[in-house]
Amino acid sequence: MPGAIDYSKINIIPDEDTKEWWEGTKRHKFLVRQCKNCGHKWFLPFPACAKCTSMDLTWFETAGKGVIHSYVVVTQPILAAFVPAVPYVVGLIELDDCHEADGSLTRVAGVMMDDEDKMAIGLPAEVVFEPTADPNFVMPRWKISGTAQNTWKFNE
Numbered sequence: 001m002p003g004a005i006d007y008s009k010i011n012i013i014p015d016e017d018t019k020e021w022w023e024g025t026k027r028h029k030f031l032v033r034q035c036k037n038c039g040h041k042w043f044l045p046f047p048a049c050a051k052c053t054s055m056d057l058t059w060f061e062t063a064g065k066g067v068i069h070s071y072v073v074v075t076q077p078i079l080a081a082f083v084p085a086v087p088y089v090v091g092l093i094e095l096d097d098c099h100e101a102d103g104s105l106t107r108v109a110g111v112m113m114d115d116e117d118k119m120a121i122g123l124p125a126e127v128v129f130e131p132t133a134d135p136n137f138v139m140p141r142w143k144i145s146g147t148a149q150n151t152w153k154f155n156e
Helices: 019-026 080-085
Strands: 030-035 057-062 065-074 088-099 105-111 124-131 138-144
Antiparallel strands (some): 124 138
16 A cells, blocks of 8 residues: 655645535535536636536536546655655546446546556446545545456556
8 A cells, every 4th residue: 555645745825616526515416517508527626617618517426436448656755744655556447427428438547556566457346435644635546346258458
């Protein structure tokens, strides 16, 4: 398991586009933006739909489960908060319940709870919520939640 992340070194300031998302994490809910006009779902939150440019938006509560589409191992942290965690894995997760009209899935990136040797593309993953020293912020992270056939790993 990666080392601890020192969230006290990250200055989180929710804005109009992220305030409800942070409230959702406190309730252990993983939310993605959804367009009321065309149904498109996405994450990170921003104020307009990339598909149709509508600003008539809502939030979609996902089950927080999906499949690892890709991953990267971080060995040089950019933020001081992540120095004790190196090396750590950032996974790109395809959410099971966020299908688009064309069948594609919404992908979200997140820091994994698992080490590189456990990672493989195609494994199932689920969100977990990690408390921070500030009770106003709960950080979503991801962990491997089972096994799968036909997975693929990066080799050095």
